[in-house]
Amino acid sequence: MKELKILLVDDEHEFVTTLAxxxxxxxxxxxxxxxxxxxxxxxEKDLPQVIVLDVMMPGLNGLDVLERIKSIDKRIQVILLSGxxxxxxxxxxxxxxxxxxxxxxxxxxxxxxxxxxxxxxxCESE
Amino acid sequence: MKVNNTQKELVFFGKITASTTHEIKNxxxxxxxxxxxxxxxxxxxxSDDFKHKDRFISTLDRIQTQIQRGIGITSxxxxxxxxxxxxxxxxxxxxxxxxxxxxxxxFAKLKKVSLSTKLNEIPLNVYANPVHLQMHIFNAIEIxxxxxxxxxxxxxxxxxxxxxxxxxHDLMTEDQxxxxxxxxxxxxxxxxxxxxxxxxxxxxxxxxxxx
Numbered sequence: 001m002k003e004l005k006i007l008l009v010d011d012e013h014e015f016v017t018t019l020a021x022x023x024x025x026x027x028x029x030x031x032x033x034x035x036x037x038x039x040x041x042x043x044e045k046d047l048p049q050v051i052v053l054d055v056m057m058p059g060l061n062g063l064d065v066l067e068r069i070k071s072i073d074k075r076i077q078v079i080l081l082s083g084x085x086x087x088x089x090x091x092x093x094x095x096x097x098x099x100x101x102x103x104x105x106x107x108x109x110x111x112x113x114x115x116x117x118x119x120x121x122x123c124e125s126e
Numbered sequence: 127m128k129v130n131n132t133q134k135e136l137v138f139f140g141k142i143t144a145s146t147t148h149e150i151k152n153x154x155x156x157x158x159x160x161x162x163x164x165x166x167x168x169x170x171x172x173s174d175d176f177k178h179k180d181r182f183i184s185t186l187d188r189i190q191t192q193i194q195r196g197i198g199i200t201s202x203x204x205x206x207x208x209x210x211x212x213x214x215x216x217x218x219x220x221x222x223x224x225x226x227x228x229x230x231x232x233f234a235k236l237k238k239v240s241l242s243t244k245l246n247e248i249p250l251n252v253y254a255n256p257v258h259l260q261m262h263i264f265n266a267i268e269i270x271x272x273x274x275x276x277x278x279x280x281x282x283x284x285x286x287x288x289x290x291x292x293x294x295h296d297l298m299t300e301d302q303x304x305x306x307x308x309x310x311x312x313x314x315x316x317x318x319x320x321x322x323x324x325x326x327x328x329x330x331x332x333x334x335x336x337x
Binding site: 018 | 159160193
């Protein structure tokens, strides 16, 4: 069985690195990107199965990145992170093929549940 | 023209406030994950040797509680900041009253008053200018707060033939009630809310009422 690879994408450096450390403590394999272009580079090279992606980022926004990820590999499961006033973006993301969306700030246990659900969905699509 | 300019100014204020609440939430998210990481370290088996472990755990609990409080406040402020987005919209009064009672809680606290809400069982929708509606209801709360101290002020919503908003204060005396009812500001706020299809009541809830 393949090892689960997670990619976290958020332009808030402190947020994304701390979250990555917390997931690593739980024995999950995580890489991070702070912008859409870097994220797409990692997707093409490493093919992570689950991506946690912030919607509001400078440059390529989360929804643009989502579309590009899906064009690289439809099986990749994307969990969007949106702010409280950006629920519309989350819903738009679901229409574009996102697996789910969470409102920031997020609870680590809730995130892990979603990551596992995304991982199961990825495995079913193989 | 004047109305349009006012609306533009409100939208501007709302836009900046909403964007700032987003930034504050990012800060809260970083604090939340950082304190969560400290909790993770304290959960590790070798952390039992750490002398102040229990004190750290209780302090981190307090930080988490305050983060949740901060998230609640910024979420409400974000919602509020989006009020001027549309000049008129369909508004669920249940949601609006809850939001306003949280936003007004600081004003109530200064008078040692707790604010509570009693919502209608089903959503109560009105089509109105969200800024004006909130301002009138807030004015009603503020007028009552000027006359009372201590106790709990409850905002109740109900619908009979018309939507009713009732403000009930558990310690209100007859004199206080009469002072408010006879004040010019109260009469004005009642008229403003009446124009928006909301009947306002104050004091004890009358018998055979829908509340």
